[in-house]
Amino acid sequence: MSELAITKESLHRVDLITVSGRVDSDSYTQLEAALDNARDHVVLNLASVHYMSSAGVRSLVSKLRDCKQAGGDLRLSEPSSRVMEVLTLAGLHSLFGTFDNDTTAVGSF
Amino acid sequence: MVVRKLLGKLWNRLVKRHELTVPGHYAQVQRVCQFVADGARRAGFGEDELFRIELCCDEAATNIIEHAYGGEGIGSITVSYQDKGDRFEIVLRDNGRSFDPTTVPAPPDLTTLPPDPQALPVGGFGLHLIKQLMDDVQFTFDARKGNRLRMVKQKP
Numbered sequence: 001m002s003e004l005a006i007t008k009e010s011l012h013r014v015d016l017i018t019v020s021g022r023v024d025s026d027s028y029t030q031l032e033a034a035l036d037n038a039r040d041h042v043v044l045n046l047a048s049v050h051y052m053s054s055a056g057v058r059s060l061v062s063k064l065r066d067c068k069q070a071g072g073d074l075r076l077s078e079p080s081s082r083v084m085e086v087l088t089l090a091g092l093h094s095l096f097g098t099f100d101n102d103t104t105a106v107g108s109f
Numbered sequence: 110m111v112v113r114k115l116l117g118k119l120w121n122r123l124v125k126r127h128e129l130t131v132p133g134h135y136a137q138v139q140r141v142c143q144f145v146a147d148g149a150r151r152a153g154f155g156e157d158e159l160f161r162i163e164l165c166c167d168e169a170a171t172n173i174i175e176h177a178y179g180g181e182g183i184g185s186i187t188v189s190y191q192d193k194g195d196r197f198e199i200v201l202r203d204n205g206r207s208f209d210p211t212t213v214p215a216p217p218d219l220t221t222l223p224p225d226p227q228a229l230p231v232g233g234f235g236l237h238l239i240k241q242l243m244d245d246v247q248f249t250f251d252a253r254k255g256n257r258l259r260m261v262k263q264k265p
Contacts, residue, residue, distance in 0.1 A: 054235035
């Protein structure tokens with residue numbers, strides 16, 4: 001099993017989810033479950049994600065889609081360089097609001 | 110069968126090809142990636158390129174399970190790599206349905222969110238990554254030998 005740790009903090013209007021480890025075709029279901037259980041205003045801290053494959057990208061896009069549909073958003077806090085590289089290669093980087101830290105990401109809602 | 114396997118191993122040693130076969134489970138994909146990344150590191154690739162090579166092997170192996178076999182536990186995946194001097198060659202083979210990843214179109218331009226969020230595609234990114242990160246990608250299908258995906262990365 002790929003190593004992946006996920007924590008969720010429910011703030012007043014936003015769910016803050018912090019992910020660390022490797023998001024791949026083996027572990028993405030954990031990320032997907034966490035996102036499915038989150039509200040429509042989500043900040044996802046990806047500072048400690050050292051690896052993400054398209055399986056993880058798919059989870060992000062799927063949640064972004066649901067959030068937008070419900071009038072919310074999925075925003076990224078401190079995405080690691082690996083995450084940004086994969087999102088850029090997939091042509092998706094401009095779809096996600098990205099922030100330097102959790103405070104500004106949460107405050108942006 | 111045994112003789113063919115032995116000859117295959119001997120040939121691999123002669124051409125310095127390293128090979129690994131794993132069951133087609135998602136939990137095995139990281140093993141495939143690690144196997145190739147170890148070889149690529151010995152071939153002289155740096156950390157950034159190793160990440161990209163690992164990512165391509167991940168996407169290719171995942172596609173085999175998802176599309177060629179249509180699920181986990183159906184068949185095996187054989188991965189091999191070869192340091193060919195100026196380039197590093199990776200081959201993935203399986204015995205699933207013929208699935209040519211090189212014919213899958215790139216995802217649409219997603220620089221802006223489509224007016225209807227539901228129009229956002231949630232798949233097809235993996236192949237797009239492979240095509241962008243590898244210098245050459247070729248797919249062949251043989252009724253007896255199955256699918257063969259060859260990915261080439263020029264060495265630094």
